[in-house]
Amino acid sequence: AACGQKKDSNKFIIATDTAFVPFEWKDGKGKLTGIDIDLMNAIAKNQGFTVEWKSIGFDASMTAVEAGEADGMIAGMTINDSRKKKYDFSDPYYTSSVSMATAKGSGIKSYNDLKGKTVVAKTSTSGFEFANANKKKYGYKLEVVEESSIMYQKVKNGDAVALFEDTPVIKYNIASKQVNFELPTGTEGKFNYGFAVYKGSNKELLKKFNAGLKALKENGEYDKILKKYLG
Ligand code: GLN
Structure with missing residues (x-):
């Protein structure tokens, strides 16, 4: 035994x-x-x-x-x-980074355009950390959700003007035509998985x-x- x-x-x-x-x-x-x-x-x-x-x-x-x-x-x-x-x-x-994604044609060109608006990020993630660290500087409201799919839905619906998530994930969602989004700013940081x-x-x-x-x-x-x- x-x-x-x-x-x-x-x-x-x-x-x-x-x-x-x-x-x-x-x-x-x-x-x-x-x-x-x-x-x-x-x-x-x-x-x-x-x-x-x-x-x-x-x-x-x-x-x-x-x-x-x-x-x-x-x-x-x-x-x-x-x-x-x-x-x-x-x-x-794998090497990755964080980016901001917005709905195409939203008019958001930089982080400064987020003033007074709502953005969304996922609990405990690198995207959340970036969005949270810059909240005061750019004057946006940060909503936090549990699932990436909810972030994309919120930006689609207009409940949030932008989401912060890992760049390859945003790009894959755009490439697979799940969302009509764009990345108006550069990538943030660089990190490994x-x-x-x-x-x-x-x-x-x-x-x-x-x-x-x-x-x-x-x-x-x-x-x-x-x-x-x-x-
Ligand atoms: N790379 C990010 C992090 O580690 C996001 C991971 C995820 O959402 N699955 O925080």
């Missing part, structure tokens, strides 16, 4: 965002898909472990990892110093992720996954 062995050490629960295209979302058939999903599944295959997915949202994923309800998370998560106090990150796997575990825990999983990522970069599978979603 597996005396005292509480859990199958070959299976890990991985949390992710609900819809953060093209990194994760559910396709028309309800199947979880995207760069993060393919990458993690390929790493698991390469390193000989299995993944149980929890598609629960970005802030919810961080909470789940912290609470030990998930072993790790992959959700286009920005590696930064404040998060490093709470999480251990893998080697970076990493896979995360709770600080000091799941060291073995983190090691496997890094080893798998390295292998996929070497054997061309990493490039293939990016190409599949980004062309």
